Amino acid sequence: MKSALLVIDVQQALFDETPRPFEADAVVERINTLTAKARAAGVPVIFIQHEASDLEYSSAGWQLQPGLQVKDRDVKVRKTTPDSFLRTELEALLASWHTEHLVICGYASQFCIDTTTRRAAALGYPVTLVSDAHTTHDQPHATGQQIRAHENATLPNLDSFGPEIKAVATSELRFAS
Template structure:
């Protein structure tokens, strides 16, 4: 199955201010490993960047991809203004052009953009692998970031009504087809 890596919102304005997202450096490291394996297999690597007034204005330093990410010239870049990386973006067109059938999703924030994009991907007919240890968020008053991530890793694969399968796997177990 032809796969693509979709990296959501790993941006300076979300990863640099204190407190940083849980496990931030390790998550970025796992994303870089996934991107390296995807490129080696010829799979598209797509970086999605959220933009909004009040801190993530397009082309601002806060909006920029985090400098620890290993971005390559052939990678794709998608701008979004909602938690859904498909809504009013060119993501579906990029995937269709590349013949992609399955997405590997990682990034920020587990309970918002990662969750919404995972559900939307399945609704658009894509099988999804959620990189279980390569998405993160901040602690919230009602739940720790670790609990939020564990919750999404457990519940998203339980959604079967879209049709395509959603799986959660550790980044080290994810392979990209050639």
């Protein structure tokens, strides 16, 4: 099954300001492990960057988090909503590569990760959510750790879309070459 790796919103303004997301540095390290595995298997790596009035295109905060290992052949996609497919070229890119499966990681677990995972499944893509490679900030109702655990438990139980959504740790993930 042809896969693509989506790295969502790991941007300076979201990762480098205090307070930082849950396990921010560890998540970046895990994402680097994932991108290295993907590239070694010939799997496309797509960095998705959010834009908003407080996260302007090309600003310092909009840039990818400096700890990420980004290569020239990686693709970057700009978005303006939590849905990485809405009003972006993502779906066309995936179709041009004949992608059949998505691996998703990044920020923010309860917003862009959740929304993109659901949309991908609705579009017919089986999804592997990398259970320890997505994060978020603490919220008034729950910690970042609790939110990540909630998403890891909830998304794999959505079967009404059809395609399987599963949560797998970085160490267990294998890309077929």
